[in-house]
Amino acid sequence: MSGFTAGMLSFAILLALLAARVPIGVAMLAVGSGGFIWIAGLLPYLSFLKTTPFETFASYTLSVIPLFLLMGNVAAGAGLSKRLFAGANALVGHYRGGLAMAAVSACAAFGTICGSSLATAATMGRVALPEMRKYGYAGGLATGCMAAGGTLGILVPPSVPLVIYAILTDQNIAKLFLAAFIPAGLALAGFCFAIRSYVAINPEAGPAAPKLPPSERVAAILATWPVVVIFVIVFVGMNGDFFVGRSLFTPTEGAALGAFLALLAAVTVGGMRTSDIVLSVRATAEQTGMIFLILLGAELYNAFLARTGMPQFAAHWVANLGISPYLIMAVIVLIYILLGCLMDSLSMLLLTIPIFFPIVSGLDFGLTPEQTAIWFGILALIVVELGLIHPPVGLNVYIIHNIARDVSMMDTFKGVVPFLLAEFVRVSLIIAFPSITLALIK
Amino acid sequence: MEMVNASSREPDFLLGRILARVCEALALTGGFLLVGIMLISTFSVIGRSLPELLGAVGVQVPRLGIKGDIELEQMALAVAVFAFLPLCQLQRSNVLVGFFTKSLPVHHRAKFDVAANGLLLLLAVVIAWQLARGALDKLANAETSMVLRIPEWIPYALALPSAWLLVFVTAYTVARSWCEIRSGQAIGPAAAGEPN
Numbered sequence: 001m002s003g004f005t006a007g008m009l010s011f012a013i014l015l016a017l018l019a020a021r022v023p024i025g026v027a028m029l030a031v032g033s034g035g036f037i038w039i040a041g042l043l044p045y046l047s048f049l050k051t052t053p054f055e056t057f058a059s060y061t062l063s064v065i066p067l068f069l070l071m072g073n074v075a076a077g078a079g080l081s082k083r084l085f086a087g088a089n090a091l092v093g094h095y096r097g098g099l100a101m102a103a104v105s106a107c108a109a110f111g112t113i114c115g116s117s118l119a120t121a122a123t124m125g126r127v128a129l130p131e132m133r134k135y136g137y138a139g140g141l142a143t144g145c146m147a148a149g150g151t152l153g154i155l156v157p158p159s160v161p162l163v164i165y166a167i168l169t170d171q172n173i174a175k176l177f178l179a180a181f182i183p184a185g186l187a188l189a190g191f192c193f194a195i196r197s198y199v200a201i202n203p204e205a206g207p208a209a210p211k212l213p214p215s216e217r218v219a220a221i222l223a224t225w226p227v228v229v230i231f232v233i234v235f236v237g238m239n240g241d242f243f244v245g246r247s248l249f250t251p252t253e254g255a256a257l258g259a260f261l262a263l264l265a266a267v268t269v270g271g272m273r274t275s276d277i278v279l280s281v282r283a284t285a286e287q288t289g290m291i292f293l294i295l296l297g298a299e300l301y302n303a304f305l306a307r308t309g310m311p312q313f314a315a316h317w318v319a320n321l322g323i324s325p326y327l328i329m330a331v332i333v334l335i336y337i338l339l340g341c342l343m344d345s346l347s348m349l350l351l352t353i354p355i356f357f358p359i360v361s362g363l364d365f366g367l368t369p370e371q372t373a374i375w376f377g378i379l380a381l382i383v384v385e386l387g388l389i390h391p392p393v394g395l396n397v398y399i400i401h402n403i404a405r406d407v408s409m410m411d412t413f414k415g416v417v418p419f420l421l422a423e424f425v426r427v428s429l430i431i432a433f434p435s436i437t438l439a440l441i442k
Numbered sequence: 443m444e445m446v447n448a449s450s451r452e453p454d455f456l457l458g459r460i461l462a463r464v465c466e467a468l469a470l471t472g473g474f475l476l477v478g479i480m481l482i483s484t485f486s487v488i489g490r491s492l493p494e495l496l497g498a499v500g501v502q503v504p505r506l507g508i509k510g511d512i513e514l515e516q517m518a519l520a521v522a523v524f525a526f527l528p529l530c531q532l533q534r535s536n537v538l539v540g541f542f543t544k545s546l547p548v549h550h551r552a553k554f555d556v557a558a559n560g561l562l563l564l565l566a567v568v569i570a571w572q573l574a575r576g577a578l579d580k581l582a583n584a585e586t587s588m589v590l591r592i593p594e595w596i597p598y599a600l601a602l603p604s605a606w607l608l609v610f611v612t613a614y615t616v617a618r619s620w621c622e623i624r625s626g627q628a629i630g631p632a633a634a635g636e637p638n
Binding site for chain 1: 466469470472473474476477479480481482483484486487488491512515516517519520522523524525526527529530533535536537538539540541542543551554555557558561562565568569572573575576579597598601
């Protein structure tokens with residue numbers, strides 16, 4: 001059996017195991033082990049495992065993941081979400097559809113201190129949904145905008161999936177965060193446009209909330225300062241090259257400082273209790289364990305896959321097809337959207353990047369290799385996130401549904417449609433104009 | 443698409459609930475190691491940046507740092523991650539693709555879970571066993587870390603109890619899924635992202 005056949009076969013087995021309810025980390029670990037033993041033999045495999053699991057986990061680069069998770073979990077329990085919603089509401093709440101726009105803006109703002117979509121959807125949903133329902137917002141608009149807004153949690157830096165992409169492809173985490181900025185702004189604009197269109201067609205779906213007196217509005221906006229301060233310190237520190245011309249913190253230091261400041265803000269201004277802190281540590285532990293098991297599986301599986309030469313062969317084959325690189329990109333996006341019907345974003349990235357990344361790197365978009373890598377990373381991040389809001393998996397939709405039980409699942413999925421349309425427009429723009437993503441990258 | 447009507451889940455067995463306590467305590471210990479990593483890293487970044495900032499306005503402060511901070515963080519992270527794994531397995535928080543099996547009755551679905559948990563059991567045994575051999579190798583060769591000269595077998599040994607608890611917990615989850623096949627009742631926590 002040639003390396004290529006073995007690589008393809010292993011991928012087919014991996015997909016079959018996934019379909020049969022084997023957790024993704026376990027499936028990658030099992031197939032990677034099988035492949036390793038097939039190539040190198042049982043004894044070398046056993047020796048390999050003496051140190052590999054420990055050394056995989058003992059990684060300074062990877063420590064950025066649990067630290068950002070901790071930062072997000074602390075922020076979620078810290079009452080900062082209420083301030084952000086109140087601040088955004090003071091800005092736009094008095095327009096028609098304004099509460100919904102405030103909700104998605106608050107999601108984007110919360111995304112600056114939280115790298116997870118589910119946490120953003122859940123946290124902001126608990127704050128914003130009752131308000132929207134109080135002012136008579138249609139169920140579908142309220143839940144749809146929260147499910148969609150949740151995806152901003154991942155898109156706006158920091159972003160855990162983007163960190164994982166950076167590690168898998170050996171890219172600079174800070175540069176990827178910087179590149180995510182304009183696409184995230186575009187997403188927010190698209191969502192607000194979707195809300196405007198929704199209420200233009202159904203004026204009674206999103207009535208305007210009463211306008212607050214100016215002093216209260218200013219106070220509400222100023223009260224968001226802890227989030228602003230944390231974000232500015234972490235983001236400027238991590239992107240020192242961009243802002244002050246030399247690097248200041250490593251991503252791990254940025255994440256650690258961010259978690260520390262979030263904790264500080266939570267205890268001082270957020271009134272967080274010790275029991276809440278323990279809960280956020282526990283949540284971080286569970287999320288980290290889940291992600292690192294997949295990372296270990298990916299380490300083993302990718303070690304095997306690289307030795308079969310399958311990814312390089314596939315990249316070579318695709319590059320010589322003579323098809324427009326943009327068409328190939330569109331096909332990859334389509335594959336992600338289909339996979340998004342089955343699995344979560346992290347699993348998707350870890351499963352596909354080792355194969356897709358060499359393919360994309362081999363295509364000529366008229367960009368430098370680094371630019372291609374950054375552009376593809378942002379694009380992949382956006383499309384894997386779409387799976388969070390479209391059926392059948394739509395984890396964000398489930399989470400929002402659990403908070404707003406009075407709105408049926410069907411209405412929520414319907415409510416998501418205008419936001420999905422906005423997202424498709426955005427994905428097309430980002431594919432067609434790589435400069436949107438690359439504008440801030442030097 | 444209405445959420446599948448959640449069939450009632452049986453609470454976990456007594457052994458499962460005891461294990462949950464143990465796994466949770468272990469995971470929290472790991473979690474506080476992570477908080478320790480956060481503090482070390484925060485201290486080193488402030489100890490480095492603050493003197494620079496103050497220096498710019500003419501105030502001289504000595505730079506502070508922790509010797510071997512990165513090394514300590516790496517060891518602590520590996521020990522912490524091992525401590526998180528048993529809880530994930532027991533609580534079914536390891537993500538899986540539930541799409542193809544979610545409409546199956548519990549006793550059919552549990553057959554897949556027995557196989558998947560069995561597969562992990564095999565892998566967990568190999569990992570825990572090799573980790574022990576790795577620790578013995580490090581001890582025999584007297585390998586130490588680069589900066590602080592910490593014997594490397596120590597963090598390996600600290601990860602060992604977690605690795606063997608994962609083996610035990612996984613064996614328990616095989617049995618739990620086996621009981622689900624027999625009784626047709628879902629037992630214990632639901633899989634991540636699955637309605638029931």
